[in-house]
Amino acid sequence: GFVIHSLEDDYEVCLSEFYTPEGNDSNKDERRQEISRFIQKEYKFRKRVTGDKGKDEEGMFRTSENSLFLRPKVIIWKQVQSCAFVLICETDENRYLAWSFLQSFPKITSQQLKNFQATPKDVLHYIIMWFY
Numbered sequence: 001g002f003v004i005h006s007l008e009d010d011y012e013v014c015l016s017e018f019y020t021p022e023g024n025d026s027n028k029d030e031r032r033q034e035i036s037r038f039i040q041k042e043y044k045f046r047k048r049v050t051g052d053k054g055k056d057e058e059g060m061f062r063t064s065e066n067s068l069f070l071r072p073k074v075i076i077w078k079q080v081q082s083c084a085f086v087l088i089c090e091t092d093e094n095r096y097l098a099w100s101f102l103q104s105f106p107k108i109t110s111q112q113l114k115n116f117q118a119t120p121k122d123v124l125h126y127i128i129m130w131f132y
Contacts, residue, residue: 001086003035005084030068035075036086056078058079061075071090078106085102
């Protein structure tokens, strides 16, 4: 799956696409919110500990089997400004390729949006239009 959400206090999930039957079941919204909450907590913790406001953060974690995930997943995320770009991968998928995509995609979109003056939420909504 692919998720883009805000890292601000009133975080908003602006794009959420899942590509498996499990990802699109009745728990989709709850799963998406849980992933976003965890990433936001991790992001805030890192910023508190390092005190570095200028460095973009990134991370990876593994979920366990539970009511939201029938099988463990690997979640890879990258902060770009006040947004988080997130990939939800199966445990056997190529994590390096996923991480590489997360390094490239925001750069490509920022080049496309270079002259676009907007807030991060506006940028997220603009990106959504590319997907639909």
